[in-house]
Amino acid sequence: NAGVMQNPRHLVRRRGQEARLRCSPMKGHSHVYWYRQLPEEGLKFMVYLQKENIIDESGMPKERFSAEFPKEGPSILRIQQVVRGDSAAYFCASSPGDRRYEETQYFGPGTRLLVL
């Protein structure tokens, strides 16, 4: 029973390039959440998605960042024209979606993005 999978685990990009981070939720989970963790800081919520829908993107920067969770395939967090400040660990979490307020989120191992 595989957990939440994220790939790549490490990603190096030069300024101006695009970064694509993938997240496959646990089997049976229909809700996906993306978080960013900067050094010495906690997790900051970015976006909450269900299949084919963005439910809450209040934590997502207005420019350059986008997320999707298609009907088939993993959820994708896309960062266009990366800058050094985008360097961080990006975590994906999933949940079943059947008990909204109290359900546990299961986290992936994260993708560590380094922008040179």
Add this chain to the structure above:
Amino acid sequence: AQSVTQLDSQVPVFEEAPVELRCNYSSSVSVYLFWYVQYPNQGLQLLLKYLSGSTLVKGINGFEAEFNKSQTSFHLRKPSVHISDTAEYFCAVSDRRGGSYIPTFGRGTSLIVHP
């Protein structure tokens, strides 16, 4: 808006000593509370959660936490720590708000267990 304060950024302790990691939250409505642990270069794992009922919650690896509504706290404790408990610990709170469930995380407490 809800917020979570973890009062200590770093807690050094000797092996087999007791430890308490503090967490306070602010929320005007009923809350659900969580503690997660993050080992180096890994994702977060759930240690324990409080949803309702008994205010003393027992989790994995010998950890427990007590929900104190009057003090809006949810401190994490372990009576005797092990070297392997060295990790980052995050407190999180979610509440009944709007139509979605988005937990708010504290900044984390780094537990450092010395031999």
